[in-house]
Amino acid sequence: MSAYQALVDIVGSDRVSEDLVERYLYSRDSGAQPAGQADYVVLPKTVEEVQQVLRLANSRNIPVTPLGGGLSLSGLVVPRRGGIVLDMKRMDRILEVDEMNRYALIEAGVSQGALREYLKQHHPRFQHSTPEAPPTATVTGNALIQGHGHISPRYGVNSDMIGGMEVVLPTGEITRIGSCSLDEKWFTKGPMPDLAGLFVGWYGTTGVATKLSLKIFPKPAFREVMAFQTDAVDLLPEAISEVMYLDMAEDFFLIMQEKPDWMNHAFLVVIVSGHFKEEIELKKSAYKNLFKNFHGGQPIGFVRDLHPALEKRFLDVPPLAALAADFREGGGFQYTGAILSVDQVPAAWHRGIEIAHQYDMICSYVHQVLQGNSVMFGFNYSFNRGDEKDIERARMALEDSNRVTLELGGMIWKGERPAQQMVLEKMDPNTAGLIKRVKALLDPNGIMNPGNWEVP
Amino acid sequence: MQYEEILHRCFRCGFCKLPSDYSDINCPAYLRYRFESFSPGGRMWLIRAWLDGNIQADARFQEVLFSCATCNNCVEHCIFPKFKDQLLNAFIAAKAALVDEGRLPPQVRDYLTRLLEHGNPYKMPRKKRGNWASELGIESYAGQEYLFYVGDVGSFDESGARIARSVANVFRKLGLSFGILGEKEGSDGNEARALGETELFKHLAERNIDVFKQLGVEKVVTLSPHGYNALKNDYPELGGEFQVFHYTQLLVERLPAIELPDSPDFAFPRKATFHDPCYLGRHNQDYESARQVLDLLPGIERVEMKRSGADALCCGGGGGNFFTDLVSSGAETAAKVRVREAADTLGADMLGADKGAGFLVTACPVCTLMLEDAVKSQNLDGRIQVREISELVAEQLF
Ligand SMILES: Cc1cc2nc3c(=O)[nH]c(=O)nc-3n(C[C@H](O)[C@H](O)[C@H](O)COP(=O)(O)OP(=O)(O)OC[C@H]3O[C@@H](n4cnc5c(N)ncnc54)[C@H](O)[C@@H]3O)c2cc1C
Ligand code: SF4
Numbered sequence: 001m002s003a004y005q006a007l008v009d010i011v012g013s014d015r016v017s018e019d020l021v022e023r024y025l026y027s028r029d030s031g032a033q034p035a036g037q038a039d040y041v042v043l044p045k046t047v048e049e050v051q052q053v054l055r056l057a058n059s060r061n062i063p064v065t066p067l068g069g070g071l072s073l074s075g076l077v078v079p080r081r082g083g084i085v086l087d088m089k090r091m092d093r094i095l096e097v098d099e100m101n102r103y104a105l106i107e108a109g110v111s112q113g114a115l116r117e118y119l120k121q122h123h124p125r126f127q128h129s130t131p132e133a134p135p136t137a138t139v140t141g142n143a144l145i146q147g148h149g150h151i152s153p154r155y156g157v158n159s160d161m162i163g164g165m166e167v168v169l170p171t172g173e174i175t176r177i178g179s180c181s182l183d184e185k186w187f188t189k190g191p192m193p194d195l196a197g198l199f200v201g202w203y204g205t206t207g208v209a210t211k212l213s214l215k216i217f218p219k220p221a222f223r224e225v226m227a228f229q230t231d232a233v234d235l236l237p238e239a240i241s242e243v244m245y246l247d248m249a250e251d252f253f254l255i256m257q258e259k260p261d262w263m264n265h266a267f268l269v270v271i272v273s274g275h276f277k278e279e280i281e282l283k284k285s286a287y288k289n290l291f292k293n294f295h296g297g298q299p300i301g302f303v304r305d306l307h308p309a310l311e312k313r314f315l316d317v318p319p320l321a322a323l324a325a326d327f328r329e330g331g332g333f334q335y336t337g338a339i340l341s342v343d344q345v346p347a348a349w350h351r352g353i354e355i356a357h358q359y360d361m362i363c364s365y366v367h368q369v370l371q372g373n374s375v376m377f378g379f380n381y382s383f384n385r386g387d388e389k390d391i392e393r394a395r396m397a398l399e400d401s402n403r404v405t406l407e408l409g410g411m412i413w414k415g416e417r418p419a420q421q422m423v424l425e426k427m428d429p430n431t432a433g434l435i436k437r438v439k440a441l442l443d444p445n446g447i448m449n450p451g452n453w454e455v456p
Numbered sequence: 457m458q459y460e461e462i463l464h465r466c467f468r469c470g471f472c473k474l475p476s477d478y479s480d481i482n483c484p485a486y487l488r489y490r491f492e493s494f495s496p497g498g499r500m501w502l503i504r505a506w507l508d509g510n511i512q513a514d515a516r517f518q519e520v521l522f523s524c525a526t527c528n529n530c531v532e533h534c535i536f537p538k539f540k541d542q543l544l545n546a547f548i549a550a551k552a553a554l555v556d557e558g559r560l561p562p563q564v565r566d567y568l569t570r571l572l573e574h575g576n577p578y579k580m581p582r583k584k585r586g587n588w589a590s591e592l593g594i595e596s597y598a599g600q601e602y603l604f605y606v607g608d609v610g611s612f613d614e615s616g617a618r619i620a621r622s623v624a625n626v627f628r629k630l631g632l633s634f635g636i637l638g639e640k641e642g643s644d645g646n647e648a649r650a651l652g653e654t655e656l657f658k659h660l661a662e663r664n665i666d667v668f669k670q671l672g673v674e675k676v677v678t679l680s681p682h683g684y685n686a687l688k689n690d691y692p693e694l695g696g697e698f699q700v701f702h703y704t705q706l707l708v709e710r711l712p713a714i715e716l717p718d719s720p721d722f723a724f725p726r727k728a729t730f731h732d733p734c735y736l737g738r739h740n741q742d743y744e745s746a747r748q749v750l751d752l753l754p755g756i757e758r759v760e761m762k763r764s765g766a767d768a769l770c771c772g773g774g775g776g777n778f779f780t781d782l783v784s785s786g787a788e789t790a791a792k793v794r795v796r797e798a799a800d801t802l803g804a805d806m807l808g809a810d811k812g813a814g815f816l817v818t819a820c821p822v823c824t825l826m827l828e829d830a831v832k833s834q835n836l837d838g839r840i841q842v843r844e845i846s847e848l849v850a851e852q853l854f
């Protein structure tokens with residue numbers, strides 16, 4: 001029986017395609033990486049269907065690429081060696097929200113937008129950590145790539161918020177991780193060996209997550225934005241460190257844009273929130289005082305009349321960050337997510353501007369501070385999808401940014417395959433060897449998203 | 457192809473397939489198929505791929521293009537102001553290019569052929585166009601204030617004709633001066649245009665325009681939002697400048713002057729929720745007329761579905777899909793999701809079967825029929841009743 005027919009037997013003809021139209025579309029993503037080749041697209045609806053698809057693929061050595069919203073941008077969902085793209089968005093049920101024990105249990109295809117709105121409607125006192133990504137991104141895809149959201153500066157990156165998982169191994173076993181492996185309870189992923197770590201950060205190379213339990217957090221009634229402005233880039237590490245030390249920010253990010261001129265400064269954007277108005281006022285005055293006294297009060301100033309459009313952009317969850325894709329009137333955007341130690345921010349800041357200029361681009365930054373240990377430093381590149389040369393320029397800029405990231409002792413978040421290779425080359429060989437052994441153990445035939453985390 | 461220059465600007469971020477609160481899928485074609493290829497962004501990329509010669513206009517590509525229900529949700533919700541307004545135009549232009557090449561899904565070809573050969577998709581002879589009104593004795597148009605333009609569904613579909621009659625009866629009760637064209641009426645061509653059959657659309661439109669002009673028509677009131685859209689927005693380019701109204705717009709003006717009974721037929725209040733027809737709402741920004749009419753009716757308590765106004769989920773019947781069935785077949789369709797949403801909205805305060813079901817109200821014969829079918833297929837008959845708003849008004853007036 002042909003692979004196509006076998007897939008039809010599993011999910012039905014409405015949810016599998018080998019048509020050129022789908023093969024074309026599912027062979028590429030919205031970033032700057034080259035296209036791959038999808039042979040089949042499958043839309044599973046149940047964990048059993050995922051299981052059967054993986055068993056089939058494993059028995060026939062057919063590559064499988066899991067796909068969520070496809071918005072990680074770095075070609076992680078682009079099938080490099082053919083095979084099946086498993087579009088998980090058909091598994092879109094929100095199964096349970098437990099306010100008392102503070103988690104939401106969802107299927108893997110639930111989108112950021114759907115979960116956010118569901119909580120707003122039915123559990124208005126709670127929220128989940130929402131990335132700036134378009135709302136079509138999946139909650140699971142984001143957690144699996146160690147993404148970060150609008151409350152990450154306070155509560156940690158989104159993968160830290162996983163409370164349990166159901167995964168299908170490449171060999172077809174349905175496996176549960178956390179309290180749900182003992183009972184129908186999804187409130188914690190430990191204490192037990194941290195098996196979730198076998199699937200987080202692996203870009204779908206070790207299995208397919210089908211259910212995820214995610215922590216939910218209080219949603220304070222009041223939220224306000226404060227912006228501070230500076231040109232003293234070298235003082236940023238100290239400023240970041242002090243803001244985080246005060247420990248009162250819900251969200252904290254840095255932005256800069258070379259154009260228009262008034263945006264050509266470093267802006268420190270601090271979101272404060274609280275259950276009480278007084279609490280907000282206290283936090284606001286604490287941050288104002290912090291910078292009033294910082295190096296004599298000169299270098300970092302409070303922005304008094306923040307433009308309402310900017311205020312909205314900063315407070316919106318998620319904001320319309322995707323607008324960057326039309327900066328060059330060409331529907332293209334990708335960024336190197338450099339995870340840098342705080343002290344390296346100035347060096348990266350200067351290098352990023354140089355790279356942008358080298359490739360004829362206007363520099364534009366959004367960096368999120370992650371709990372004071374690190375910064376997700378975004379080297380952002382918009383490009384014109386209609387112009388091959390422009391795409392190539394973006395690729396080269398990304399490559400340079402990746403190199404700079406590693407030179408500065410940083411790590412590359414959700415890096416494209418060449419970036420992963422750079423990381424692996426620099427990595428301690430024993431660490432890289434461990435990655436290889438874990439992969440071989442879980443995926444003996446190497447069917448899962450091949451080309452990623454591929455240790456030579 | 458026209459609008460080709462915007463295709464590469466799509467980022468495939470997907471805002472276009474959602475309502476403004478991002479809660480659910482609001483593109484009926486994507487909802488039905490769930491392959492990215494059927495989403496607005498997918499269409500943008502695929503049309504570009506086709507123009508670049510990377511894919512062919514095979515049957516699947518045709519299915520992708522012609523399953524667009526022209527609901528305008530993507531235009532409403534794409535976040536890129538510099539090109540969003542042209543999205544649907546680009547999709548229609550691509551269909552037009554396929555029509556030129558003669559590459560069409562069989563259902564679409566069949567629909568267009570019937571329209572071309574018979575002047576309507578029901579294969580009915582022109583002289584039967586006025587049959588819906590034969591027992592009402594409605595005057596032919598001869599200089600009355602309004603021409604009542606009924607269109608294909610109102611003329612030939614049994615339920616459509618029922619709705620046309622109820623609108624005509626209400627007009628009479630309101631003392632509106634109006635006449636109909638009967639066999640002189642032709643198809644408005646809205647669906648032909650939406651399907652990219654530009655020449656056929658022009659032919660149909662010009663024919664109507666000629667007739668209207670010969671009769672000295674100045675004001676036209678339409679039964680269907682589809683006809684309203686074509687006459688209001690597309691006829692002027694072809695020289696057809698008339699004052700065009702949807703019938704709900706006249707009801708809002710005239711109903712307050714009429715004394716409605718204090719207590720309606722049904723001796724208890726009924727919940728009613730309004731489903732915005734895309735060609736009244738998103739295409740023509742009239743979200744209020746029908747709601748105001750509902751609010752005038754005694755015994756009706758209006759409640760809103762979560763997706764309403766510019767966020768309304770299309771019934772899936774636009775863009776010719778009412779006739780071609782591309783989007784309305786299958787396990788999960790927009791109409792089925794929509795009636796479940798209505799049932800949830802109305803059901804929250806259900807009055808109990810003995811007291812009657814809530815009303816899912818709309819102001820379009822296509823929506824009415826699509827939703828009625830979906831109610832049946834979802835076994836929701838006991839909980840909700842689909843009502844064209846003119847029928848609710850008529851119930852109160854007669
Ligand atoms: C404008 C913009 C702004 C962004 N801002 C942020 C931000 O603030 N924070 C942030 O964290 N990210 C951000 N992102 C990056 C990215 O979009 C998000 O992290 C997003 O949540 C990824 O989810 P996805 O569903 O799109 O994942 P995908 O891209 O579909 O998948 C990511 C990876 O996970 C794998 N995968 C997906 N689902 C499964 C599954 N069920 N089982 C196993 N493997 C799976 C895929 O194979 C792939 O390797 C942004 C992106 C854009 C375009
Ligand atoms: S049409 Fe607009 S909203 Fe939709 S994917 Fe393309 S750019 Fe995004």
Ligand code: SF4
Binds near residue numbers: 495
């Ligand atoms: S007009 Fe409606 S059906 Fe067509 S692509 Fe846009 S959202 Fe989908």
